Amino acid sequence: xxxxxxxxxxxxxxxxxxxxxxxxxxxxxxxxxxxxxxxxxxxxxxxxxxxxxxxxxxxxxxxxxxxxxxxxxxxxxxxxxxxxxxxxxxxxxxxxxxxxxxxxxxxxxxxxxxxxxxxxxxxxxxxxxxxxxxxxxxxxxxxxxxxxxxxxxxxxxxxxxxxxxxxxxxxxxxxxxxxxxxxxxxxxxxxxxxxxxxxxxxxxxxxxxxxxxxxxxxxxxxxxxxxxxxxxxxxxxxxxxxxxxxxxxxxxxxxxxxxxxxxxxxxxxxxxxxxxxxxxxxxxxxxxxxxxxxxxxxxxxxxxxxxxxxxxxxxxxxxxxxxxxxxxxxxxxxxxxxxxxxxxxxxxxxxxxxxxxxxxxxxxxxxxxxxxxxxxxxxxxxxxxxxxxxxxxxxxxxxxxxxxxxxxxxxxxxxxxxxxxxxxxxxxxxxxxxxxxxxxxxxxxx
Numbered sequence: 014x015x016x017x018x019x020x021x022x023x024x025x026x027x028x029x030x031x032x033x034x035x036x037x038x039x040x041x042x043x044x045x046x047x048x049x050x051x052x053x054x055x056x057x058x059x060x061x062x063x064x065x066x067x068x069x070x071x072x073x074x075x076x077x078x079x080x081x082x083x084x085x086x087x088x089x090x091x092x093x094x095x096x097x098x099x100x101x102x103x104x105x106x107x108x109x110x111x112x113x114x115x116x117x118x119x120x121x122x123x124x125x126x127x128x129x130x131x132x133x134x135x136x137x138x139x140x141x142x143x144x145x146x147x148x149x150x151x152x153x154x155x156x157x158x159x160x161x162x163x164x165x166x167x168x169x170x171x172x173x174x175x176x177x178x179x180x181x182x183x184x185x186x187x188x189x190x191x192x193x194x195x196x197x198x199x200x201x202x203x204x205x206x207x208x209x210x211x212x213x214x215x216x217x218x219x220x221x222x223x224x225x226x227x228x229x230x231x232x233x234x235x236x237x238x239x240x241x242x243x244x245x246x247x248x249x250x251x252x253x254x255x256x257x258x259x260x261x262x263x264x265x266x267x268x269x270x271x272x273x274x275x276x277x278x279x280x281x282x283x284x285x286x287x288x289x290x291x292x293x294x295x296x297x298x299x300x301x302x303x304x305x306x307x308x309x310x311x312x313x314x315x316x317x318x319x320x321x322x323x324x325x326x327x328x329x330x331x332x333x334x335x336x337x338x339x340x341x342x343x344x345x346x347x348x349x350x351x352x353x354x355x356x357x358x359x360x361x362x363x364x365x366x367x368x369x370x371x372x373x374x375x376x377x378x379x380x381x382x383x384x385x386x387x388x389x390x391x392x393x394x395x396x397x398x399x400x401x402x403x404x405x406x407x408x409x410x411x412x413x414x415x416x417x418x419x420x421x422x423x424x425x426x427x428x429x430x431x432x433x434x435x436x437x438x439x440x441x442x443x444x445x446x447x448x449x450x451x452x453x454x455x456x457x458x459x
Contacts, residue, residue, distance in 0.1 A: 099172040100158040101181040105192040107282045115158045121452040127157035135161030163246040184282035186330040193237040242332035279340040374403035
């Protein structure tokens with residue numbers, strides 16, 4: 014039978030429809046030809062090469078995950094796909110207590126930290142770069158939480174942004190300045206010059222008068238003035254060729270925009286409990302993973318400053334003030350992203366659990382003197398023998414860095430810890446062993 018013109022047209026239409034369907038399928042699935050591997054969202058481990066700063070680069074495994082910026086994404090995020098943490102520790106922002114929280118989780122779960130052996134400070138920008146303690150074979154770095162100056166290009170090699178949540182912390186610039194002014198000895202030096210009867214306003218005025226006020230040609234950054242900006246890499250960034258001829262305000266605005274692009278979440282010291290709850294949500298941690306104890310609380314009586322002195326501090330803290338204002342505002346958007354009612358409920362639950370935990374850890378009838386004119390309560394028998402996390406969280410982070418170094422060097426994370434400093438044992442092996450055993454047995458008490 015000879016096909017009619019109408020039937021020929023029908024065959025052509027069917028073939029055209031099939032061909033169009035194939036084209037659409039291939040366009041929406043480029044991975045079929047291996048052209049777009051990012052379209053494949055799997056949980057397979059892929060081999061990547063990371064420069065650890067050692068003489069030989071190591072091949073390590075990494076879990077493929079979606080890269081996203083939580084603040085600027087359009088869809089709500091509760092638990093991120095970024096499971097590792099790059100936390101840039103800033104001076105006098107309550108980070109000593111935070112780092113111990115991170116170290117405790119690391120010891121329990123046998124995680125790898127970005128550490129230069131036995132060093133409390135990371136020196137990533139030195140040439141040649143001091144070697145890092147390598148992660149255990151077949152694993153990646155899981156956390157970075159030491160002091161150091163933020164160097165994004167180097168950080169990206171060590172803690173890839175695809176799998177690492179980038180975070181830091183900022184504090185109200187007046188309270189941060191006052192804490193640093195006392196801690197780093199400036200208050201004592203000014204008191205020697207002005208006498209024991211000088212007021213805090215007079216001491217700060219004397220100190221600030223030794224520095225020129227900020228302008229387009231100069232702005233002070235140090236451990237006391239604009240120290241958050243200093244830690245976050247202001248020096249290198251502000252002197253870049255692309256900012257040549259810019260005003261100070263233009264440089265600050267560009268710097269904040271740069272930080273916004275690098276940091277997934279900036280915590281706020283003045284809102285510590287909310288900060289930890291949000292961090293927990295983004296990393297998929299449990300509420301017991303963020304338990305902290307206040308360390309190095311100043312024993313000096315609180316002294317009020319005049320409004321005039323506060324305004325003078327803010328004049329000099331011109332970079333830190335704008336960093337704080339920006340990220341304190343963005344903090345609200347993080348709360349909105351998780352959900353205000355959810356965050357409120359989680360904070361309430363966390364505070365109740367933490368209060369019970371703290372009351373068990375300490376004998377609050379007894380105080381002990383710590384370093385740098387700090388005080389704390391004496392650890393209870395419960396904290397020494399039943400839940401040794403209490404003892405761990407109260408140990409100085411400088412000491413815990415040595416502990417982490419030995420554990421990570423052991424490769425299996427179970428080496429006996431028997432180091433000493435000035436003939437004093439810095440941590441008993443039994444504490445780490447018990448922490449790991451209790452965690453493995455799901456018997457870690459709170």
